[in-house]
Amino acid sequence: MRRLPVLMLALVAMPLQAAPPAGFDARVEQLRTSLGVPGVTVAIVENGQTTLARGYGVRGLSDAQHVDADTIFSTGSTGKAFTAAALAILVDEGKIKWDDKVIDHMPDFRMYDAWVTREMTIRDLLVHRSGLGLGAGDLLFLPRSDLPRKESVRRLRHIKPATSFRSGYAYDNVLYMVAGQLVEEVSGQSWEQFMKERVFRPAGMLRSTADSPGRLATVNRGRPHARLNGAIRGLGTQVPLDEVQSDLGANAAPAGGLAISANDMSRWLAIQLAKGQIPGGSGRLFSEAVATEMWKPVVLQPIAPAPADLKPSQPMFSTYALGWTVQDYRGAKLVWHGGAVLGSLAAVALLPDRNVGLYIAVNSEEGELVRGLMYELLDHYLDLPQHRWPEKLKAFKASRAEAAVKMLQAPAARPAKIGPSLALARYAGQFNDPWYGTIDVRQERGGLAVTFPHSPGMTARLEHHQYDTFRTVFADKSIEPAFVTFSLDADGNVDRITMKAISPIADFSWDYHDLLFTPVAEVSAR
Numbered sequence: 440m441r442r443l444p445v446l447m448l449a450l451v452a453m454p455l456q457a458a459p460p461a462g463f464d465a466r467v468e469q470l471r472t473s474l475g476v477p478g479v480t481v482a483i484v485e486n487g488q489t490t491l492a493r494g495y496g497v498r499g500l501s502d503a504q505h506v507d508a509d510t511i512f513s514t515g516s517t518g519k520a521f522t523a524a525a526l527a528i529l530v531d532e533g534k535i536k537w538d539d540k541v542i543d544h545m546p547d548f549r550m551y552d553a554w555v556t557r558e559m560t561i562r563d564l565l566v567h568r569s570g571l572g573l574g575a576g577d578l579l580f581l582p583r584s585d586l587p588r589k590e591s592v593r594r595l596r597h598i599k600p601a602t603s604f605r606s607g608y609a610y611d612n613v614l615y616m617v618a619g620q621l622v623e624e625v626s627g628q629s630w631e632q633f634m635k636e637r638v639f640r641p642a643g644m645l646r647s648t649a650d651s652p653g654r655l656a657t658v659n660r661g662r663p664h665a666r667l668n669g670a671i672r673g674l675g676t677q678v679p680l681d682e683v684q685s686d687l688g689a690n691a692a693p694a695g696g697l698a699i700s701a702n703d704m705s706r707w708l709a710i711q712l713a714k715g716q717i718p719g720g721s722g723r724l725f726s727e728a729v730a731t732e733m734w735k736p737v738v739l740q741p742i743a744p745a746p747a748d749l750k751p752s753q754p755m756f757s758t759y760a761l762g763w764t765v766q767d768y769r770g771a772k773l774v775w776h777g778g779a780v781l782g783s784l785a786a787v788a789l790l791p792d793r794n795v796g797l798y799i800a801v802n803s804e805e806g807e808l809v810r811g812l813m814y815e816l817l818d819h820y821l822d823l824p825q826h827r828w829p830e831k832l833k834a835f836k837a838s839r840a841e842a843a844v845k846m847l848q849a850p851a852a853r854p855a856k857i858g859p860s861l862a863l864a865r866y867a868g869q870f871n872d873p874w875y876g877t878i879d880v881r882q883e884r885g886g887l888a889v890t891f892p893h894s895p896g897m898t899a900r901l902e903h904h905q906y907d908t909f910r911t912v913f914a915d916k917s918i919e920p921a922f923v924t925f926s927l928d929a930d931g932n933v934d935r936i937t938m939k940a941i942s943p944i945a946d947f948s949w950d951y952h953d954l955l956f957t958p959v960a961e962v963s964a965r
Contacts, residue, residue: 459483459491460819467495470812470829474805475677478506478661482701482798483816484708487718492701499662499802501679509646511654511698512661512800514785515778518697519615520711520733523565523762525622525633527729534625537562537732537761541617545624548617549596555604556596561621563605564614565761566737572601574947576613578875580690581948582781582918584893586876588630591690592620597873598953608738608759612694612948619693630693642710642717642724644703651686654698661802663782667916670844671942673836677803680917684896685781695778701798704787708796711774711789733761734774734791740764748831752814771821777810779946781917784809788817795820807832843944854905859925861907861933863887866925870936870956877959880936889923910941919949933958 460466471479478496482489494506529535535544538560542548550556555570563569576598579591586594595613602609619630626633634649648654663685669675687696699707709718714730716723736758745753754773757766763774775788778800785800786809797816799809811829818825846852859866864882871877879890880901887901887909897918899911907925911918920941928934938951 460815463491464493464495466815467812470808471496474808474829474833476801476803476805476808477664477677478510478512478802479808480506480508480510480512480661480701480798480800481812482508482705482708482796484705484712484796485820486794487709487713489702489705489709492705494701498660499679500664500677502662504659506661507659508701510659510661511646511648511657511700511703512785512802513654513663513778513780513783514695514697514699514704514787514800515780515783516612516695517776517778517785517787518693518695519565520762520776520787521634521638521697521707522615522618522622522630522693523733524725525630525638526561526565526618527725527733527761528637529622529625530729530732531726535561535621541621545592545617545621547593549593551596551599552604555600558604561618562737562761564618564621566759567608567610567614568605568738569609569611569614570600570602570604570606571598571609571611571613572950572953573609573611574950575601575609575611575953576874577611577948577950578894578954579613580616580687582684582894582897582915583686583688584690585895586690586893588616588620588690588692592617594874594876608740610947612691615694616690622693631689634697638724639703641722643706643719643721644699647697647699647703649692649697651688651692651696655682655686657698659700660698661783661800663780664803665782665917666804670847671840671944672919673804673840674844680782681915684915685917687780691780695780699798699800704798705796708787708789708798712791712794712796734763734765736760736765740766746835749835751826752828768817769821769823771817773817775813779804779806786810786813788813790817790820793820807836839944843942846943847941856905858906858908859903860927861925861931865931866933868933869959870933871959872954872956875954878936878956919945919951921949921951 477500480494483491492508494510496506498504541559622630622633631650639647663680664677666673666675710724714727715725738759740757740759742757754766765774778785783802784806788797799812807829811832814828867880867882869877869879876893889899891897896915899913901909902912904910909923911921921938924937925933926935936956938954940949940951
């Protein structure tokens with residue numbers, strides 16, 4: 440009798456385990472078909488238990504096999520938390536500290552500014568406060584590159600900062616490449632080996648892959664898709680992408696190159712919610728101390744005003760921790776991260792106070808399903824009214840695309856019927872950007888073409904636009920089109936080339952605007 444009140448108090452204090460929303464499977468299928476998404480995978484963990492791990496739809500439009508709980512999907516930047524966890528394991532082992540200087544472990548590491556090189560810490564690598572611009576250097580791996588990761592890291596010394604060090608937030612991927620290389624140089628194992636042997640295997644994530652060959656060798660995988668035949672990317676019909684051409688390769692892997700199934704991700708969610716404890720009481724992946732550190736906010740993120748329909752989802756504060764965004768969602772603490780690679784999107788979300796974790800991924804680029812379904816599940820587990828978020832996000836996305844198309848079709852955007860200034864042969868030559876490398880502009884078949892040698896398959900015909908600006912017509916339609924502008928010196932020779940994406944809503948990773956090419960050798964007058 441004396442123990443009864445204690446037992447009752449314990450029961451009251453224990454979070455109640457809720458089931459997924461009633462009719463959840465039907466809702467996912469309805470959204471999948473209405474939005475034209477080939478395949479979806481979802482995992483939900485509550486109080487350490489997997490309450491849902493399931494696939495919907497098919498692996499690909501050219502592969503009619505159904506998605507199941509073991510189908511691996513590309514998870515994009517949700518993998519940043521895994522790279523942070525790899526570093527956390529090394530912290531636990533005493534091999535590094537979060538505030539160690541990067542250069543003390545990687546003597547060849549350099550940023551553009553020598554002072555930043557000396558001051559950059561391991562923590563700085565993970566929190567997007569380096570001073571680099573949004574997405575700076577992403578063309579080192581997008582669409583893909585034949586450069587070794589170590590060489591890509593070496594080239595960071597040539598990327599000029601956009602702001603001063605630690606002055607603000609600007610999302611990047613390239614410093615997670617550095618973090619991956621740091622794992623290798625400290626542990627003696629490649630980042631891929633470390634992920635497989637030190638993260639996936641002890642976590643029980645035995646179907647997950649950290650490298651392109653492993654993913655492509657897995658039969659039960661989601662294939663990437665996109666809409667490429669409209670006025671801008673995202674409009675038109677859904678088509679399969681070339682998996683090899685769409686793969687970002689080893690350079691980008693520590694920033695977002697993992698492929699994970701619902702069953703495997705449920706174990707990751709449980710580990711995160713248990714602060715490093717592996718499900719089943721089989722030890723720890725990392726300590727509670729580093730788990731706390733990885734969720735500790737470091738940098739404030741700016742919050743863009745949301746349209747009226749999406750206002751309830753707008754946070755009051757948003758911060759970036761070590762591989763995670765930490766913010767409020769309708770009054771609750773939310774630890775989460777989105778992920779996007781060519782043809783695939785994902786999200787991982789944790790409600791620590793409710794002991795709930797969510798994972799949603801699609802093998803296409805319909806973010807309204809991923810984010811919208813995430814919000815619906817968050818509302819469910821927070822006992823909040825439903826808002827039909829996917830439909831609202833779809834309308835917002837459509838209006839944004841419509842505005843972008845109108846901008847491209849507006850009278851002010853119509854090209855002037857002037858130029859080019861030179862005979863086409865005089866534009867030809869090799870041109871170098873310090874961090875990207877050399878491109879080759881050549882005359883062929885009565886026109887111009889450009890090849891980006893470090894990005895296999897990235898070749899375009901140059902179609903005259905106006906003045907000395909041309910537009911790319913890539914053989915691979917999944918590559919974002921760009922304007923290519925030749926600037927001339929006083930003698931009428933090409934002395935620089937600049938680029939920018941044509942679409943006003945192109946993903947920031949297509950950072951053509953950061954490139955500045957100059958002649959490798961003087962372009963002779965012909």
